[in-house]
Amino acid sequence: MNHTYMCPSCRAKTRFNVIDQVVTPVMWNNDEGDYEETERQELFHMAYNGPDKRIQCGSCGLVEDEIRFLKMAQNNAK
Numbered sequence: 001m002n003h004t005y006m007c008p009s010c011r012a013k014t015r016f017n018v019i020d021q022v023v024t025p026v027m028w029n030n031d032e033g034d035y036e037e038t039e040r041q042e043l044f045h046m047a048y049n050g051p052d053k054r055i056q057c058g059s060c061g062l063v064e065d066e067i068r069f070l071k072m073a074q075n076n077a078k
């Protein structure tokens with residue numbers, strides 16, 4: 001199992017920030033004039049289906065989905 005990362009931009013392999021995505025569904029409340037958290041998923045409210053993690057390169061600061069860093073490392077492992 002290879003979990004090596006490589007930055008797609010600067011090709012660094014050493015320093016990264018792993019960003020765990022925390023999803024908070026919110027909905028506009030007209031009375032409050034602000035967004036408020038919804039307890040449950042509303043009927044027409046699409047559930048978040050993006051990636052769990054994003055990665056920031058600790059060298060150049062690029063933020064991308066984890067898969068891009070994994071693929072980059074795989075493609076350069078030969």
Ligand SMILES: [Zn+2]
Nearest residue numbers: 007010057060
């Ligand atoms: Zn980088």
